[in-house]
Amino acid sequence: MGTVYGIDIGTSNFKMCCKDKEQILNEKNIIAIANKKDLLAFGDEAYEMYEKAPENIEVSFPVKYGVIADIENMQTLLLQFYNKINNDKKSAANTDFYIAVPTDVTEVEKRAFYELVADSKVKAKNIYIVDKPVADAIGAGLDVTKSRGIMIVNIGAETTEISVLSLGGIVISKSVKIGGNKLDDCIISHIRKVYNLVIGSKTAESLKKEIGSAIKCDEKFAPGFGRNVLSGLPVSVDISSDVVYQAIIDPLHSIMDSIKVILERTPPELAADIIKNGIYVSGGTSNINNLEAFISGETNLKVNVVENPSESVVRGLMGVVSNPDFEGIAYTPQDKVYD
Ligand SMILES: Nc1ncnc2c1ncn2[C@@H]1O[C@H](COP(=O)(O)OP(=O)(O)OP(=O)(O)O)[C@@H](O)[C@H]1O
Ligand SMILES: [Mg+2]
DSSP: OOOEEEEEEOSSEEEEEETTOOOEEEEEOOEEEETTTEEEEEHHHHHHHTTTOOTTEEEEOSEETTEESOHHHHHHHHHHHHHHHTTTOOOOSOEEEEEEEOSSSOHHHHHHHHHHHHTSTTOEEEEEEEEHHHHHHHHTTOOTTSSOOEEEEEEOSSOEEEEEEETTEEEEEEEESOSHHHHHHHHHHHHHHHHOEEOOHHHHHHHHHHHOBSSOOSOOEEEEEEEETTTOOEEEEEEEHHHHHHHHHHHHHHHHHHHHHHHHHSOHHHHHHHHHHOEEEESGGGGSBTHHHHHHHHHOSOEEEOSSGGGHHHHHHHHHHHOGGGTTSSBOTTTOOOO
16 A cells, blocks of 8 residues: 555645654645745745745745635645655655545635645545545544534634534535634734734734733733834834734634524534534634633533644544544545535
């Protein structure tokens, strides 16, 4: 048997793993191109250049809102990450790929993930698709094949996918275009209003991680480096956690509203299972402080934040590969007519 790879192509992070290898590659899904043609850097190294590069260097994310927007650059990135995970060694000829694909998108957008790998230089023998929420739940350690309702909410960088699963399939799934990037944008605009301070998205993201919280807590401060709107000069300001909280609470409530809509639409027997087991939350943004308390306060349900939540989907792909119980969960576009 050849090598088997799993990939979860996210808006912010590209995750890839290889069967029989422990480690997961998780790097920024970003590319830096110089003079419109030369590959300068990819992944985390390219992210270092983001918002810092001169005009002849273009640093861009090829995935937008969970779907592939720039196929050419995504092809390049796939090959670079593939070579990196193999330490630039040529790998065996018969390799299989398992790709996690979002559910609440068009058929064309789904197919683009399959074609990305099929048309690439990685030379796949077989390519399988796994619905993202199903992989996510397997990565969370859940047996998705039982006739038991599972609610999984993946809060990523630009999307939040809310799904109810049972018997290995998706009962309902809805994707909303809100995630960690939206929180960062709200932090940027609120800090500008409160402190007359213009900050970049990396600073906003680190403030979110450091002092952001989904419920109001004791006030803390962290330095925010930026430019004063009035003087035009670079300054460092002590940013209050209350200001960050005020900035992110609206988008968090929007996510909450969508979770409630899905709960309302969940058939009662499956809802009973969700009451028993609680809601599972994954995706990088579920790392935000006190998210558990926020969601359980709003829904009166138990909330389980998945371990290493950003990598839960890709872990689940390896679960599909290694556990015979999950046979049938992976499919090819020929097996299934999308609706
Ligand atoms: N400790 C943390 N606190 C808050 N947010 C965090 C933390 N760590 C990571 N994040 C956020 O998680 C997001 C990335 O998560 P993830 O890797 O799941 O996204 P993605 O899969 O690339 O995006 P999508 O699923 O929307 O396509 C970023 O917005 C990042 O700021
Ligand atoms: Mg994701």
